[in-house]
Amino acid sequence: xxxxxxxxxxxxxVSGAIACxxxxxxxxxxxxxxxxxxxxxxxxxxxAGFRSLHFGRDGARQSVVRPGDPEHLELxxxxxxxxxxxxxxxxxxxxIIGLGGxxxxxxxxxxxxxxxxxxxxxxxxxxxxxxxxxxFREDSRMRAxxxxxxxxxxxxRQPYDIVFLDAFGSDSVPERLTTVEFLRAVRNAxxxxxxxxxxxxxxxxxxxxxxxxxxxxETFDDFAVLDVKGAGNxxxxxxxRRQGLDRKQLLERVRQLSVAQTFRFDLVELVEFGxxxxxxxxxxxxxxRDRNLGRLE
Numbered sequence: 001x002x003x004x005x006x007x008x009x010x011x012x013x014v015s016g017a018i019a020c021x022x023x024x025x026x027x028x029x030x031x032x033x034x035x036x037x038x039x040x041x042x043x044x045x046x047x048a049g050f051r052s053l054h055f056g057r058d059g060a061r062q063s064v065v066r067p068g069d070p071e072h073l074e075l076x077x078x079x080x081x082x083x084x085x086x087x088x089x090x091x092x093x094x095x096i097i098g099l100g101g102x103x104x105x106x107x108x109x110x111x112x113x114x115x116x117x118x119x120x121x122x123x124x125x126x127x128x129x130x131x132x133x134x135x136f137r138e139d140s141r142m143r144a145x146x147x148x149x150x151x152x153x154x155x156x157r158q159p160y161d162i163v164f165l166d167a168f169g170s171d172s173v174p175e176r177l178t179t180v181e182f183l184r185a186v187r188n189a190x191x192x193x194x195x196x197x198x199x200x201x202x203x204x205x206x207x208x209x210x211x212x213x214x215x216x217x218e219t220f221d222d223f224a225v226l227d228v229k230g231a232g233n234x235x236x237x238x239x240x241r242r243q244g245l246d247r248k249q250l251l252e253r254v255r256q257l258s259v260a261q262t263f264r265f266d267l268v269e270l271v272e273f274g275x276x277x278x279x280x281x282x283x284x285x286x287x288x289r290d291r292n293l294g295r296l297e
Contacts, residue, residue, distance in 0.1 A: 031133060038122065039055050041126060051134060065103055071107065078103055079270060080226050083257075084164070085261075086250070087237060092115055099144055116141050120145045127146060149177060156185075165196065172206065180218055192240060196220070197236070218287050222242050227273070245277070
C-alpha cells in the first residue's frame with residue numbers, strides 16, 4: 001500500500017506540474033503577452049513568419065507585418081485606406097490615431113520620406129510592442145505620442161493634410177471617438193484641402209455603423225464609403241469641402257496616385273470594388289453625441 005501511495009503521489013505531482021505549465025506557458029505561436037491598463041496585449045507569429053498584434057489572446061488581428069518588409073500591407077483594410085491619399089492636396093503632415101503594430105506609419109514613411117507623421121496611442125504597451133516586435137521606428141519626422149486620441153485631436157493647432165482614424169479597442173472603435181463633437185474637432189484638425197480616413201467595422205458586426213455613417217455625413221461636406229473586399233471593415237472618406245466625390249473622379253485620382261507611388265497592390269481594383277457613394281440605409285441611425293456616451297445604440 002505504501003508503494004502504491006507513493007506512486008499515486010508522483011502521478012498527482014507530475015499532473016499538477018503539467019497543469020500549471022499549460023496555464024502559465026505561452027501558447028504555440030505567442031511571442032509576447034502582457035496586461036496593460038486597457039487589456040491584454042498579445043503578439044503572435046505564424047509559420048510563414050508574419051507577426052500579428054491582438055488585444056487578448058483570441059482577439060481580432062489589429063496589425064500584421066512581415067518583418068523586414070515595410071512595403072507589405074497584409075490586412076485588406078490597410079490597403080484600401082491608402083485611397084485617402086489620392087484626395088489630399090498634399091501629404092506633408094499626417095496624423096494617425098491608433099498605432100497598433102505601426103503598419104500604417106511605417107508604410108507611409110517608406111512612400112513619403114519627407115512627411116511629418118504623428119502617431120497617437122493611449123496604451124504604452126502598444127507603443128512598446130510596436131517598437132520591439134513590429135519594427136516601428138521613430139525618427140526626426142515620425143513620432144509616437146502616448147496620449148488619448150481625442151485629447152490630442154482637440155489640441156491640434158497646425159492642421160494635417162490627412163488624418164487616419166484607426167483606433168480600436170478589443171472589438172470596436174471607442175465610443176468617445178465616434179460622436180459628432182469628436183468629429184468636429186477632427187474637421188478642425190484637417191487642412192481645407194485635406195482628408196479624413198476612418199476605419200470602422202461594417203454593419204454586420206457593428207451596431208453603431210449606420211449611426212457612425214450619419215454622424216460623418218452630418219459633420220463633413222463630402223463623404224464616401226469604401227467596402228473592403230474579404231473583410232468586415234468599411235473605410236470612410238470624409239472631406240471638409242464639397243468636391244463631388246463621384247466614383248469616376250475618385251478612380252482617376254487613385255490611378256494617378258498608384259502610378260506615382262508604385263504600390264504593390266492594385267488600389268484601383270480595390271476602389272472599383274468597394275465604392276459606395278450613398279449609405280445602404282440612408283435614413284437609419286442617429287447622430288452620435290457626447291451626452292449619450294455609454295448608452296449609444
